[in-house]
Amino acid sequence: MKNKGLLAVRYGLLAAALLCIAVGLMRREYVGVLQKAVMICLECIGIG
Amino acid sequence: MPGMHRHRLKKPRLRFQRKAQLISAALVNGYILGFQKGKIFTGSTKAFCVPVLNCYSCPGALGACPIGSLQAALGRGKGFPFYVLGLLTLFGVLLGRAVCGLLCPFGLIQDLLYKIPVPKLKVPRSLDRALRWLKYLVLLVMVVLLPLFALTEAGVTIPYFCKYICPAGTLEGGIPLMLGDPSLRALAGALFSWKFFVMLLILAASMFISRPFCRYLCPLGAFYALFSRFSFFQMRLDKDKCIGCKKCERVCPMAVEVTKNINSTECVRCGKCKDVCVGAIDRAPLLPRKAGKSPESQR
Numbered sequence: 001m002k003n004k005g006l007l008a009v010r011y012g013l014l015a016a017a018l019l020c021i022a023v024g025l026m027r028r029e030y031v032g033v034l035q036k037a038v039m040i041c042l043e044c045i046g047i048g
Numbered sequence: 049m050p051g052m053h054r055h056r057l058k059k060p061r062l063r064f065q066r067k068a069q070l071i072s073a074a075l076v077n078g079y080i081l082g083f084q085k086g087k088i089f090t091g092s093t094k095a096f097c098v099p100v101l102n103c104y105s106c107p108g109a110l111g112a113c114p115i116g117s118l119q120a121a122l123g124r125g126k127g128f129p130f131y132v133l134g135l136l137t138l139f140g141v142l143l144g145r146a147v148c149g150l151l152c153p154f155g156l157i158q159d160l161l162y163k164i165p166v167p168k169l170k171v172p173r174s175l176d177r178a179l180r181w182l183k184y185l186v187l188l189v190m191v192v193l194l195p196l197f198a199l200t201e202a203g204v205t206i207p208y209f210c211k212y213i214c215p216a217g218t219l220e221g222g223i224p225l226m227l228g229d230p231s232l233r234a235l236a237g238a239l240f241s242w243k244f245f246v247m248l249l250i251l252a253a254s255m256f257i258s259r260p261f262c263r264y265l266c267p268l269g270a271f272y273a274l275f276s277r278f279s280f281f282q283m284r285l286d287k288d289k290c291i292g293c294k295k296c297e298r299v300c301p302m303a304v305e306v307t308k309n310i311n312s313t314e315c316v317r318c319g320k321c322k323d324v325c326v327g328a329i330d331r332a333p334l335l336p337r338k339a340g341k342s343p344e345s346q347r
Contacts, residue, residue: 010278017137024131030095036120037094037104037112044105044210044217046240
């Protein structure tokens with residue numbers, strides 16, 4: 001029973017993660033990630 | 049040749065963990081030309097967040113840092129960060145903190161520094177337990193709340209964790225870029241000095257304490273710790289085979305009480321406990337066996 005509950009949460013989280021990624025892709029959120037990642041992050045390197 | 053004895057020298061073998069760490073570090077930082085040119089990679093793979101704490105301003109980085117991306121995706125009017133949180137949850141469910149133990153390049157750096165033969169410090173258990181909560185605070189305050197609410201006057205989100213703490217950014221991004229670009233070097237001021245000091249402190253501490261950054265400060269480790277119980281990657285202790293020697297607890301780099309809670313939120317699944325064990329510890333199968341077929345085990 002305990003195992004079943006754990007499995008349900010595990011697969012539920014997996015499904016939620018995939019759903020979130022799909023929604024994010026549809027909203028083109030990856031473009032924002034790309035735009036940030038291809039510029040030197042001044043804060044990260046200690047300048048900004 | 050007659051009269052000569054051939055001694056078979058035992059070849060030093062890399063552990064599975066070390067191989068995985070090296071391959072991962074090479075893959076996420078595979079843009080070698082970047083180090084040569086002192087420039088960062090600008091290809092489309094950077095739209096994808098890697099599972100590990102790896103600065104996207106590292107000249108070799110081929111993907112985006114999930115913590116940097118999460119902070120950038122938060123902020124007024126940006127909506128819920130489905131894409132970044134979805135990826136982080138996916139990594140969390142599939143691997144959990146195995147990401148820290150097997151894939152993270154900054155974890156590898158700390159592991160290597162801990163190999164330097166200097167006296168090792170054992171943090172008292174009560175202090176260690178208290179300090180472990182710091183990383184959750186860092187995740188909540190510096191990665192979520194401050195980027196969400198403390199914006200600039202122009203409404204720009206500031207990545208507070210990257211700006212004031214992240215030692216990976218200074219080590220992998222700041223230092224190589226500044227070495228290759230004098231104009232960037234000229235811009236380094238008080239903030240860079242602060243970040244350099246934090247980095248030095250963490251690297252120095254790593255020689256005396258095993259993985260101090262992973263234990264006490266890493267917000268990505270804190271996020272994955274939330275999935276420790278639910279991730280597919282679990283360890284298993286067969287209590288019938290355990291002889292109670294506690295060797296596993298002595299070698300654990302995260303000071304986990306292995307015999308009490310083998311799948312603790314602090315366990316980074318490095319497998320060191322398994323290597324020293326008489327056979328009671330193993331990696332659990334990805335999918336649980338049907339009842340009655342598996343040995344009695346604690347998970």
